[in-house]
Amino acid sequence: MEGNYIGLFVQDMDVVMTHGARSHVEFNFLCNLSVCEYYDNILVRFNVQPSIRRSSIHIYLDRSMSHQELLEIFDQQLRDWPVLDVQELDRRHLIEAALNAAAYLLSSMPPRHNVLVFPLIIDIVSHRAVAMEEPDFGMVPTRDSSIESLNITTAKEEQSCPICLEDFDLGCQVVSMPCSHVFHEECIKMWLRYSHYCPLCRFEMPTNNC
Amino acid sequence: MSAVNSYTQDRNPNTNTTAAESPAPAPSKQPVPTAKTVDTQSVLRRLQSELMALMMGGDAGISAFPEEDNIFCWKATITGSKDTVFEGTEYKLSLSFPPDYPFKPPKVKFETSCFHPNVDLHGNICLDILQDKWSSAYDVRTILLSIQSLLGEPNTSSPLNTVAASLWENQEEYRKMVEKLYKQSA
Numbered sequence: 001m002e003g004n005y006i007g008l009f010v011q012d013m014d015v016v017m018t019h020g021a022r023s024h025v026e027f028n029f030l031c032n033l034s035v036c037e038y039y040d041n042i043l044v045r046f047n048v049q050p051s052i053r054r055s056s057i058h059i060y061l062d063r064s065m066s067h068q069e070l071l072e073i074f075d076q077q078l079r080d081w082p083v084l085d086v087q088e089l090d091r092r093h094l095i096e097a098a099l100n101a102a103a104y105l106l107s108s109m110p111p112r113h114n115v116l117v118f119p120l121i122i123d124i125v126s127h128r129a130v131a132m133e134e135p136d137f138g139m140v141p142t143r144d145s146s147i148e149s150l151n152i153t154t155a156k157e158e159q160s161c162p163i164c165l166e167d168f169d170l171g172c173q174v175v176s177m178p179c180s181h182v183f184h185e186e187c188i189k190m191w192l193r194y195s196h197y198c199p200l201c202r203f204e205m206p207t208n209n210c
Numbered sequence: 211m212s213a214v215n216s217y218t219q220d221r222n223p224n225t226n227t228t229a230a231e232s233p234a235p236a237p238s239k240q241p242v243p244t245a246k247t248v249d250t251q252s253v254l255r256r257l258q259s260e261l262m263a264l265m266m267g268g269d270a271g272i273s274a275f276p277e278e279d280n281i282f283c284w285k286a287t288i289t290g291s292k293d294t295v296f297e298g299t300e301y302k303l304s305l306s307f308p309p310d311y312p313f314k315p316p317k318v319k320f321e322t323s324c325f326h327p328n329v330d331l332h333g334n335i336c337l338d339i340l341q342d343k344w345s346s347a348y349d350v351r352t353i354l355l356s357i358q359s360l361l362g363e364p365n366t367s368s369p370l371n372t373v374a375a376s377l378w379e380n381q382e383e384y385r386k387m388v389e390k391l392y393k394q395s396a
Contacts (some may be wrong), residue, residue, distance in 0.1 A: 138342030162347040165259045191346045199347035
């Protein structure tokens, strides 16, 4: 669950082009940080961090640098990149991606528009699992095989599911527990992954421990 | 290469650190990993249906309503039952629902201080149905009714408030204490 997602986006609509010799490329990096927090794999919070850092890299192309040389320049410039938890490999990928984007845009430029400013936006999204107090509340799940072998029937009478509180559609798939209590198949299967008791009468289903 | 990196690459084999030629979708729209996921819509429907039932039901001595802009947080009130030491007092509570409600219980707290063996000084409640005895068939109404009856029938064998637990035997003194603290908090 925990980890970073890093995306580098080129907003090509905003690439600034001016007339002149093709001599100068400026990369404007903008870093957006955000944190996604998950609880049990469910996104519960999405925070955009206030810290946004800009950094510009100027490259004079008439020096006809090699790809390797360009990489070095980028690497130096982004050495102190302030992003949280960015691993070295991710940083390398970012630089490569920025160069590839630049190469693509340069090759597709009309010939007389030669001085370029590339706004490059890096979105770094941190994914974190958050723990809540007593995450399982001492509940013991039902054994998987017992969930799979539940008796599935179709809804007959006008009743509602005690879990989602919604009425059964006539003929929809429902589960009749060994204690005869009836629930939507999805609802009861989800519940039994948390608990081994019937929600209505506390009839005990088998657990992995017995 | 760390585990974090391999995670990133496994999940986003095509989008990880790639340059897009056109504005790319916002990363917030990345699909959420699926496992034991509960559909938010169904949680909302369930909470709305509970709210309707509460408003139609008209149970005496309990009420609950969502906060202005967040249906996952409710404010509730409970009045002390007749013929108990809590008669004539009213307590505010807060309920916050987990994203996988009703498969997990809401967190319920007293917001008004409550002198009770099973309520601590921060308003936390020790009640089995809000913990290991939780059932997905319980709802706000049954929770509030349970707390209301807990007021008059505390479990003094494992108290959070030991002072309240030891005073419980003397109902007359207890009543005086409840009245005194209730006036202070009001």
